[in-house]
Amino acid sequence: MQFERKREGAMPIHENARTPISSAGLRRVIFLALAATCITTWSLSLWAKPNDAVPYPTGYRLWTHVKAALIGPQSPAFENSGGIHHIYANEKAMEGYRTGKFPDGSVIVADFLETRENAGVTTEGPRRRIDVMVKDSKRYPATGGWGFEQFKGDSQTDRMVTAENATKCFDCHAKQKDHDSVFSEFRK
């Protein structure tokens, strides 16, 4: 019968089933498989996002606009940061702008955009990158409690700051001792 033949054909696959496995042994196999999966997932997550990684500031475009500036061709910063940039702050960072001390959870974003000029009017073009500062005194004790990151263009994953760069970010920001390492001030 066709049914029997199929059953016979399937038998070799179940050959091992003939070897009896104790309940304890089965539990050990399942445990080891789960453990291996967990370790692999954890390692991959570490590789993709280290513990001190600054998260992408989702929704920052709806945060408070702090101020703006335009970097033109005559500035030495033009090559890397030329164009218009806007500073945005979340609610906790706004407390920092008011008091001069930014609480943990403060996030500040500098949004760098290319510009276009037509008939004397300069308008906003594509995004070059965003610079992000996150205040977390436990995570970033070596850099004034601030974590630094840059995301390229519109990407939420293409990170531009290496461990070395993060120190450079802070070396410059640290000059602002009286304003908790923040350069910008809220324009009223």
Next chain:
Amino acid sequence: MQFERKREGAMPIHENARTPISSAGLRRVIFLALAATCITTWSLSLWAKPNDAVPYPTGYRLWTHVKAALIGPQSPAFENSGGIHHIYANEKAMEGYRTGKFPDGSVIVADFLETRENAGVTTEGPRRRIDVMVKDSKRYPATGGWGFEQFKGDSQTDRMVTAENATKCFDCHAKQKDHDSVFSEFRK
């Protein structure tokens, strides 16, 4: 006695008090005085703020930043509006930017600032004025449901739009038929 002399000297002022006034008459005098005060106050308030006056958009600096542009010396708009300007929208106006139809209560503010340039970097200077659009289809049926106003510098009371100007505002904005008379679009 000195006291008596003072009293005598004061007497003529109270001469009229000798004429008896009925209770009904007194009430009539008080009523007329109150009515006159109310009419005067109401007239002054009308003169200072007509019924269709666009209110100052208190707190707009904390609203969502829509976009920015810079008007340079080569633009014909430079004399009146030269510098950087930012567009802000309240929550209802943000619904309009998403749907293309701005509900009543939408408020959009264009914040015009002077600029300063130093070593190729253009920064924000004093406020020139703010332009305000308020959607209220019952109040402003003749201008697409929008009320228009400008406030000079940082003033919350120095209004720059006359009835004639408001029509001019709308004549230009009306070109944006497909976007409910709004020129700007939200930059993501």
